[in-house]
Amino acid sequence: MSTHTISVRMENKPGALARVSQLFSRRGYNIMSLAVGPTERADISRLTLRVDCRDDSLEQIEKQMHKLVNVLRVTELVADESLERELALITVTVSPDRRAELVSLSQLAGARVADIGRDAVTFEVVGRPDQVEAFEELVRPYGVRELVRTGRIGLRRPSANGRMNTPTVSV
């Protein structure tokens, strides 16, 4: 088993997301994260999925996704050749006397303060998934009250060798 990031360009049509996610559950694959949003074209969305599966299963998933009428292109984002980013909002419980310490720590780690309450601070952190995880670990000892991550989004690097966005399965 290994973890893969799959990028799916699909038509921005009702039910398109449901068709993709349904296919994963029906074929027995577990989605670790899923992010969907608009692209440079209003009629096309991009879906970034993280899945944990065997390599031959990955090929099967990609082929099955290609058969969906709304799916335009399926690409695996390979780590060295792609950019991946994630946003997290983390509310940390903190007493007023330790607030300053926490805020300065977070600034060192590249997070921003999004909101400050009487006994808690919400941070926003944007970065590579490992940076987001590192920040989460950093503040965990203070007590994480609530946390939400967007799930990663990704694009192939234009600087990567070879053709742009080469589909991994050609049909």
Add this chain to the structure above:
Amino acid sequence: MLGSDVVLRALEAEGVDIVFGIPGGAILPTYDAMARGTTVRHVLARHEQGAGHMAEGYARASGRVGVAIATSGPGATNLVTAIADAWMDSTPTVFITGQVRSDLIGTDAFQEIDATGITMPIVKHSWLVQDKHELVPALKAAFHVARTGRQGPVLVDIAKDVQEAELEFEWPDEVDLPGWRPPRRVNARQIREAALAIAQAERPIIYAGGGVLNGDACRELLELVDSDRLPAVVTLMGKGCLPDSHPLNYGPPGMHGSKYGNWALNKSDLVIAIGTRFDDRVTGKVSAFAPGAKVIHFDIDAAEVGKIRAAEIPVVGPLKFALTELVAELRTAREEHTPKHEPWLRQLEEWRASFPYRYTKVDGILKPQTAIEALRDLSTTVDGDVIWTTGVGQHQMWAMQYLVCDKPRSFITSGGLGTMGYGVPAAVGAKAARPDATVVCIDGDGCFQMTCQELATAALEGLPIVTVVINNGWLGMVRQWQELFYAERYAQTHLTKQVPDYAQLAEAYGCAGFTVENEDDLESTLAAAFDAGRSAVVDVRCDPEEKCFPMVPAGAAAVDVIEAPDEEGALR
């Protein structure tokens, strides 16, 4: 015109001559449009599942897209079994359902159900039409998607207000589906590799499935077989794609295929899979399947290649095109490689002679296989084509074993989903597609009772079919498993042979009813049913204890197929 008229004009533009269905509230406007006039004939089913299987039978018998229409809610849910069946067997079908008014969608309105949601895993694609401007593009795309690439079912769910809306009708020439690009060619290098592998093989075997029929590649398959004297096994779904009486056809492999068919496939050194998907009923234990073989896999669906068994040579594309290319490339390859598979052909003939299908006749007991053999013999006396349909279970497997189908689209059955009750409505649909053919449904008593209401459709719509109920009084295949694997604990499988009285039931539906209880009356009764001049049902009361052999037990290697017990009752 109204949206409902547009639906009919669309069907006409697509060349649809017959649809099967049942009206109801949310689809009423479309039925009203039928009343206003159309060239499309509507066959009124008695249950939406029946309408769905009729559309499937129509599609399988004709090669054209089958269409079924139902209302919202229960109309749509009753179609689900047929949609799933068409999905599993890749039957090109368009299902049209009415939906509640668009302003009521999502409110749990009367007879509202999320039809596109419920069917999402079992359709190639579906459309919920809530905007009248989407109606024409959806219908155009529906037919295109159903029939192109790997064929299968699609659903168009049309809100009632769209059917009632005023709009213009203009049938587009093109579909706008940027994400739907089924392969249209094959990779020439892979064809050359395939030809070379075949030319060098010592024990090649073609493993042909339903895709050959769907891909209209039967003639090309025959040419491949004949041009290089390549032996073949043909799956249940492929039956008829290569003549059963062809000397190089070794029949069906799999759970109830012959020992020689299973050995031919499993002891080969090169499996040439064509339009087939390595189904578990064929492979048995996958890790033990054809262990010494390299695999060439031809399929229109890339996702089937390598799904179950890795293919050393994958060939994705339309089979008709691929096989034509293959025959040519193989001829070239043969200039350098002389055939080495004659000893293999002799071996296969030896196995065929040693392990024929067999059962033991007993005086005074009518064996189900005898009835099927009698039907096979009777069919050779019929003028014109004979089309067989079946239900699912023992009778289906005996039909697969004993019927001789020499023409494509002459054997129509539920393979992947294993839908009991498929036979009668599928026969009605087949008859609608090919009225000149004699259509015979070989059914089980369990199956028959699931959809026999469609006898009314057959009787009233002028679609005469012959239904032969192999009546053993049990859910026979389940009983067989209970006997062999559940220590003869026959939980809830006994139906009785007497209730209902099938001949009386047939008469009640306006069909001719016959009952046969012994072998002496078999031939004459079946002949009388064929000549009844209307739909007929023959209740063949036969041995409840007869089991279907050969058999590959679940989870066993296919090569370890168990033959029928010998005259002393011993299994070997």
